[in-house]
Each structure stands twice: as C-alpha cells, then as structure tokens.
Amino acid sequence: MTLCLGIDTGGTYTDVVIIDDESKTVLKSAKSLTTYPDPIDGIRNALDEMPADLIEKVSVVSVSTTLSTNTVLENTGEAAALILIGSAKLLNFDDQKAVQNYTIVSGGHDNEGNEAEPLDFEAIEEYVLSVKDKVSAFAVSSYFSVRNPDHELQTKELIQRLTVADGQSGHPVVCGHELAQSLGTYERGVTAYLNAMLLPTTNRFVNAVVSEVKRRGLNADIKILKCNGAVSGIEEAMEKPVESIFSGPAASLLGASFLSGRESCLMIDVGGTSTDVSLVENGFPDISDNGAVVGGWRTKVRAIRMETSALGGDSQIWIRLPSLSDSAVQDRIMFGPRRIIPICRAASLYPEILESLKERWFADKYRFSEYVQPVRFYIRSGNLAIGLTAEEQKVYNKIKEDAPVSINDIMWDMTYVPADILKSLVTQKLINMIGFTPTDVLHVLGDYNEFNAEASVLAARITASFLDTEYMELCRYLKQTFSLKMAQELVYFLVDKGLADNAENIVQTSRSDVFNTRSRFEASFNPDLTDSPVFKDSVKAVLAFKKPLLKYKLDIPVVMIGGPVKAFADDLRQFIDAEILTPEYFDVGNAVGALVGKIAKRIDISVRTVQSESRYMLKTNGFIVYYPGGRQAFANRDDALNYARELGKQMIMEYMEREAVPAEKVEFKMHEEDVSISKGVLPYMTHFVFEGFARNVL
Incomplete structure (x- = not known):
C-alpha cells in the first residue's frame, strides 16, 4: 500500500490529506489556519492533526501553494533587476514604474536569429555593478531570444562573473528563453523578472517543506504542483517558481475531477479571497495559451483558463x-x-x-x-x-x-x-x-x-x-446574491472559452492563407466582449429575473470545492440548469488535487524556411530549426524536419528521466503543423508541439 500526502496552503486554510494510492480513497484529512508571512507553521499545525501511524507510511508528498501568487500580488518578493536587450522602441517597454530596477541595452537578434546589433557589454557591466548590492537576482530578456538565445546567455555569464564575492557563487540569473518559447520580449522579460523576485522566497519555502518532511522521518518523493496542473520536482520548482502561480486553482480543478469521478467537469472553488471557475476535459485541465495575468503583470506562463472574481467567504x-x-x-x-x-x-x-x-x-x-x-x-x-x-x-x-x-x-x-x-x-x-x-x-x-x-x-x-x-x-438575500454571482462567473467563463475556441478554430482553418487570418479573426472575435458592462449586465438580468424566461442549461456537471460551498448548491440550482455536485471531502479538494497532477512536459520547436528575394522569385537558402536553448541550420528540409522530430522526443524523454520516470511509463504526443503563405508553395514555417505525460501517483 502506497500512502500519498497532499498539502495545499490556501489564503485562509492549509489543508492536508492522506490518500491510499491503490484504492484511490482518502484515509484522513485535516485543516489549519494558514500562517503569515511564513506558511510552514500552518503546514506543521495541520500535519500535527494527522495520525502519526499514517504519516510515517507516506512515500509521496505533493504541495500546492498560493505563496508565489500572494508574493506577486502583495509585492513582497525580493528585489530583482531586469536587463532588456534590444531597441527600446521595439521592446515596447511601458511599465517602468512597475519595475523598480531595470535597464535597456543594445543588442538582440532579428526574426531569423541573426544578430541585429552587437551586445553592449560595457553598459551591462556598468549597470550590474551599480545595482548588485541592492538586488538578490537578475532577469534578462533579449529581442528574439527564442530565435537565438546567445545574447541572453552571454549576459547571464557576465552577471554571474561580476557578482561573485567571498568565494560565493554569483547572483541567480533568469533568462526569458528558459521560461517561454513564444514571441514577446517584454512578456518574457516580465516572466523572468517575477521569477527572479520569487527565487529566494520559494527556495526558503521549499527547503522548509523538505526539512519538515525529514524531521518527521519520511523518506518521501516531494513534488510541487504548477499552474498548468502538472507537477515538478523540487529542483525545478526552485528554479522556476513563477510556474507555481495559480497552482491553488489548478489543485482545486484536479481535486474536483478526482473526488467527483468525472473526467470532464466545470469547477467552482470558493475560497476566502476569491471564487474561481475552470474546466477539465477528458482528464486534462483547459489551458490558456495567452499566459497567466497576476497582479496586473502579463506573463508567458501557461496556466489553466480561469474566471476569477474578488468574492470569497472572507x-x-x-x-x-x-x-x-x-x-x-x-x-x-x-x-x-x-x-x-x-x-x-x-x-x-x-x-x-x-x-x-x-x-x-x-x-x-x-x-x-x-x-x-x-x-x-x-x-x-x-x-x-x-x-x-x-x-x-x-x-x-x-x-x-x-x-x-x-x-x-x-x-x-x-x-x-x-x-x-x-x-x-x-x-x-x-x-x-x-x-x-x-x-x-x-x-x-x-x-x-x-x-x-x-x-x-x-x-x-x-x-x-x-x-x-x-x-x-x-442574510437570505446576501446568500442568494452570492450564489447569483457564482452563476454569472460560470456563464462568463463559458462564453469567454467559446469565443476563444472559435477564434482558434478560425486561425487553424485559415493557415493556408495567413494574410486573411487576422481579418477573419478580428471580424469573428471581440476579446473584450466578456469584460464589457453591457454583456455582464445582460447575463445578470437573465439570471436575476424573478420569473426567468431563459435559463442557462449546461451539459457538463458543475463540481463545487471549498469549505462553505455546500450551503450554496441549492441556490445555484435556481440559476443554472445542471448537475451540481459537492463530493465527499469537497472542503479539502485542493490538497487532493495537489496529488492528482501528472508529470508533464511540453516542448515547442519550429522549422523555418530561409528565403531571399531574387529579381523574379523567392529563393530558398536553407532551413533553421529553433528549439529551447538554441538553433541548428540545415540545407535540406527533410533533414531539418527529421532532426526536429527526434530532438523534441529526446528532450521530452530527458526531462522524464530527470523526474525519475521510466521510459515505458511516458505517454508521448506530437503535433505537426505547416504554415504557408498560399496553397501549393513550400511552407515558410513548420511548428511542432511535443508533449510527454506520466502518472504521478493517483
């Protein structure tokens, strides 16, 4: 029998559960008030409520936490500095007030990965020496570093050399290309900057969890839940703490699916601070590719798609x-x-x-x-x-x-x-x-x-x-109003998802004509619709009408998670026609969800056709494979495509090996898509998405 310990540190409560991996049953659960500013005391208090004979048999520990989210929202992270490389005009850096320590230096690459201008080493050295005693970490983001990361890597090496002191290693340096492979220098910079701010706080928390596990005599594998619903080992969690932003809602979603036994469901999580709505389909969380937004920061972190309202039990x-x-x-x-x-x-x-x-x-x-x-x-x-x-x-x-x-x-x-x-x-x-x-x-x-x-x-x-x-x-009015607001969030979420999915379908079906894609997209989808007062007032009017002529019917169950949610279920049924569930252990669903996440890795690789314009036609000069951390040139397209296919799988398997997952346990998927200017011509880009999944415990 394998016993698994799930821990969730929420805004109000810290929840812990012990689950039998074989029978998939919750054996014991406990709650304690979350402690601030250090949540480890709340974890200890909750663990003290658990039977010692069960605790000592635990072999797997998985944690979800609001620490990263709260640190960003409350601006309590450690001081960090951001170095942006490239033209200030091209970078479109407009948040100078939000980032206290930053500089912009010359350098960067073009969209093919060729150096646009030389890297200004002198400017970087001058800036690093001026702020190194004021900050605990650095973030670096270079223009088109996803096409060529050389300037980021050279800057990282220089910073580490300049910040070495008294035999200690240099300051931690986070590069944008290490966290995201999508375009957007500024957003990658923000992601790296937040990651740098979170490094010391997260390292202290993870080390405290490890120490607590060891103090209790457990020889357990420790995992941290990420905001996309996957889990990672403690080393990756300490290197990339920004990926644990919104891990709490991800845990709620996974816990809702597990406890209800539904592989597809909508989830409502009522916490102390907010109410969150999200979706799991066929066992996988619905992910937004737009990047998580936290505290007004737009990041490149892939997270679950979520509708959040600032309405909670507290x-x-x-x-x-x-x-x-x-x-x-x-x-x-x-x-x-x-x-x-x-x-x-x-x-x-x-x-x-x-x-x-x-x-x-x-x-x-x-x-x-x-x-x-x-x-x-x-x-x-x-x-x-x-x-x-x-x-x-x-x-x-x-x-x-x-x-x-x-x-x-x-x-x-x-x-x-x-x-x-x-x-x-x-x-x-x-x-x-x-x-x-x-x-x-x-x-x-x-x-x-x-x-x-x-x-x-x-x-x-x-x-x-x-x-x-x-x-x-x-009080009856207030309770009903709270339920009405939950119903509104459900509708907002579903309409927003429907619009986004429709827009994505239009983009995918229009690949043969990229010049028409944007116009079709804009004509079909107004991304601000679900945020407009008119739309929200219309939804509210339909739901709140005393004798409604319309009622929203859902063909997917709604699972409610969180301490007080059972009290709202009947009122919610007045507004939404759906199967509404409050499963056993709904009040500790987040801690359950911390154990449900899969070990997962995604790798994006692109093969670009390099062309030059001759007098009468476009001439193909070769092919470049862009992958996380580098690029490789080829003269033959088939060679480039085969290299990309083999490299993607290799990178997935290497990650799984680091996470101690046997090769035969890995589920591997590859998606390949050609992007052409028009039909019948050589694709100017082939994009690969490689995904690997493996069961964590449950």
Whole structure:
C-alpha cells in the first residue's frame, strides 16, 4: 500500500490529506489556519492533526501553494533587476514604474536569429555593478531570444562573473528563453523578472517543506504542483517558481475531477479571497495559451483558463453612502473586493468583541465608507510600521496588537472621520480589518458552524438596522446574491472559452492563407466582449429575473470545492440548469488535487524556411530549426524536419528521466503543423508541439 500526502496552503486554510494510492480513497484529512508571512507553521499545525501511524507510511508528498501568487500580488518578493536587450522602441517597454530596477541595452537578434546589433557589454557591466548590492537576482530578456538565445546567455555569464564575492557563487540569473518559447520580449522579460523576485522566497519555502518532511522521518518523493496542473520536482520548482502561480486553482480543478469521478467537469472553488471557475476535459485541465495575468503583470506562463472574481467567504460586506437614487437594500449593500477577518472568527479569538457588538453605538450613516462601517474592528498585523505621517501615527497608536479596537473607539476623540488614513494603513499591511462577511451570513443561517455564530447574528442585526430590514431576510438575500454571482462567473467563463475556441478554430482553418487570418479573426472575435458592462449586465438580468424566461442549461456537471460551498448548491440550482455536485471531502479538494497532477512536459520547436528575394522569385537558402536553448541550420528540409522530430522526443524523454520516470511509463504526443503563405508553395514555417505525460501517483 502506497500512502500519498497532499498539502495545499490556501489564503485562509492549509489543508492536508492522506490518500491510499491503490484504492484511490482518502484515509484522513485535516485543516489549519494558514500562517503569515511564513506558511510552514500552518503546514506543521495541520500535519500535527494527522495520525502519526499514517504519516510515517507516506512515500509521496505533493504541495500546492498560493505563496508565489500572494508574493506577486502583495509585492513582497525580493528585489530583482531586469536587463532588456534590444531597441527600446521595439521592446515596447511601458511599465517602468512597475519595475523598480531595470535597464535597456543594445543588442538582440532579428526574426531569423541573426544578430541585429552587437551586445553592449560595457553598459551591462556598468549597470550590474551599480545595482548588485541592492538586488538578490537578475532577469534578462533579449529581442528574439527564442530565435537565438546567445545574447541572453552571454549576459547571464557576465552577471554571474561580476557578482561573485567571498568565494560565493554569483547572483541567480533568469533568462526569458528558459521560461517561454513564444514571441514577446517584454512578456518574457516580465516572466523572468517575477521569477527572479520569487527565487529566494520559494527556495526558503521549499527547503522548509523538505526539512519538515525529514524531521518527521519520511523518506518521501516531494513534488510541487504548477499552474498548468502538472507537477515538478523540487529542483525545478526552485528554479522556476513563477510556474507555481495559480497552482491553488489548478489543485482545486484536479481535486474536483478526482473526488467527483468525472473526467470532464466545470469547477467552482470558493475560497476566502476569491471564487474561481475552470474546466477539465477528458482528464486534462483547459489551458490558456495567452499566459497567466497576476497582479496586473502579463506573463508567458501557461496556466489553466480561469474566471476569477474578488468574492470569497472572507470578502467584506459593507454599506455604502446613501443617495437619492437608492430604492432598496441591493442599491446600498456591497460585496468586497477587500478580504477581511470574519467577525465570527475574530470573536472566537477575542470574546470581548461580543460586548461591543451588543450596543448599537454607530449612528451617522452619512459617514459610511469601505473603511468606516457600523460593524468594523481593527487590529495590528504585526508588520513593522516605518515612515508614517503624524496623522497616520496618531491613528495607528489607537490600534492594539493583542486585541481588536472598534471604529467607535478609534473615532471617539477625533474631529474628522479617518477613512483615508485607515485605508492607507490597511494598504501598507500595518492593520487588519474585522467585519461582516459571507462566512458570517452562513453562520447566521445555520449553514456553517465553524466559529462564533452569536457574533455573526449580532453583526447581522446591526447591519440590517441601517438598511431598514430584518436581519434574517438580509442574510437570505446576501446568500442568494452570492450564489447569483457564482452563476454569472460560470456563464462568463463559458462564453469567454467559446469565443476563444472559435477564434482558434478560425486561425487553424485559415493557415493556408495567413494574410486573411487576422481579418477573419478580428471580424469573428471581440476579446473584450466578456469584460464589457453591457454583456455582464445582460447575463445578470437573465439570471436575476424573478420569473426567468431563459435559463442557462449546461451539459457538463458543475463540481463545487471549498469549505462553505455546500450551503450554496441549492441556490445555484435556481440559476443554472445542471448537475451540481459537492463530493465527499469537497472542503479539502485542493490538497487532493495537489496529488492528482501528472508529470508533464511540453516542448515547442519550429522549422523555418530561409528565403531571399531574387529579381523574379523567392529563393530558398536553407532551413533553421529553433528549439529551447538554441538553433541548428540545415540545407535540406527533410533533414531539418527529421532532426526536429527526434530532438523534441529526446528532450521530452530527458526531462522524464530527470523526474525519475521510466521510459515505458511516458505517454508521448506530437503535433505537426505547416504554415504557408498560399496553397501549393513550400511552407515558410513548420511548428511542432511535443508533449510527454506520466502518472504521478493517483
């Protein structure tokens, strides 16, 4: 019997499960609150809840984590520097404010991989020496490095030589071509830059996991889940931490499929911060080739296609300022987007909150804002407060570290409402907000009983009194609204996927005439459609109509994952006609999914026809094979194609060997596609996609 341990560190909870590989059954699960800023303590707490006799038999450990995502979103990564090589105009680098340390130097190649201009070694050396003591890693991205990576590799070698000190190795250097083979120098640069920022944090986390596994006496193989639903070994995870961005949603999707027994399904994951929708088809996650977007950064990381809304169990519910146009509760009650501590959980830790909630002490509804509410408490986060203004320091001094302070106690001796100051302190992560949330709504309705329900009821009564409604009626409305928003996200996701797939089909069927491809694509697909207010309002109107004339019917099951989701299933069925499932262990689906991911590798190789223009016709001068890390020239097309086919398979098998996968266990696929200017002529490009898959454990 092989026992497998799955670990997921989410925004609110850290989940662990032990699964028997042979019977494919969950033997035990446990949860613990995720700890910040270091999640390893939360992992230890969850593992301590597991039976020791099961833990000691574990031979495989697989981890999914929000660490990389949160580090990027919160901008808490280590300082890194970005070197872009090529013409500033061609690079189209427009995020100078976002990247603190960067430079652009001469160099780069053309689209055939020929040197466009010499690499400026002097400029690189001058810049590296000026910032090496301020940063922990470097990122390098060169123009058309996917056609020829020489300038990136030369720059990497120079940086490592310049940053060697006291016998220690030089600074880590991440090259864009090492992470992505698709065109886009700037996006590859962003990907490499984020990867460089994440290196120290991820290495500390992975090393801590390894140490914890060893401390418990386990001789286990450790894997890390990536955002495309595949797993990697710890060495690759530490080299390419950017690939673990959104590994949490990937784990949810895989866990939903495994627990429900459905190889094809839609997944809704309700977490503390957000609600995510994604799709698995025939056992494989639906992948977006556009690259993951995190914290406003567009990367080249291939990730699961996902619709995300800033609405989770810990999203704040707040009352906005009244206006003359308000006519009902729905005009004034707001969800999110900021995540706060639910009042029920805070009351479990600090019972004194109950006494404050028993008094309706806040009277002026015309001072409401996102940060000033009738049910609002603040507590220090524990982060060091540096560089505060005099007014910020005054408000900060009123807030304690060991007990929540009500908004009333903060304001009682002030002549103004400090909403902007509170916002600033929250944004700087110096204080945390406590208030009314969807988690509290479920406690009021009796659908969830994890924390102090009395505090939730008191908070609901106060909130309802300002809306001139009854508190149970308010909570039923809020729960139904939350379900409506989930249904909307499902529709947005499916329409967006349908449009994208249709556009891809048009591109694929138009390969014989590349000049018409773009016009056909643009005529058929508006990529901004699903983000338009008109579209979203139309979907909302259809779903929310009291006696709907239309109802969205899905021919694929919807599997719900996350702690409180079972409470929303019946309400969701009012809006969506589909089989809606909440399988056993739905509350630890992410930890299950961490074990389900396959060992997978994708290699892209292109064979390009090199042509020159003669007086009367195009002349073929040869063929170049572009592959990850290099290129090779050939005089004969068949030789080039055969080389590409053999190389792609070889690179897949070499990767699998590094991951200790026997050759006979590898499932290999190859897709070959010719791209021509017109019918009957020699293709100007042949593109190969090689994919290798192997079972991890489950």
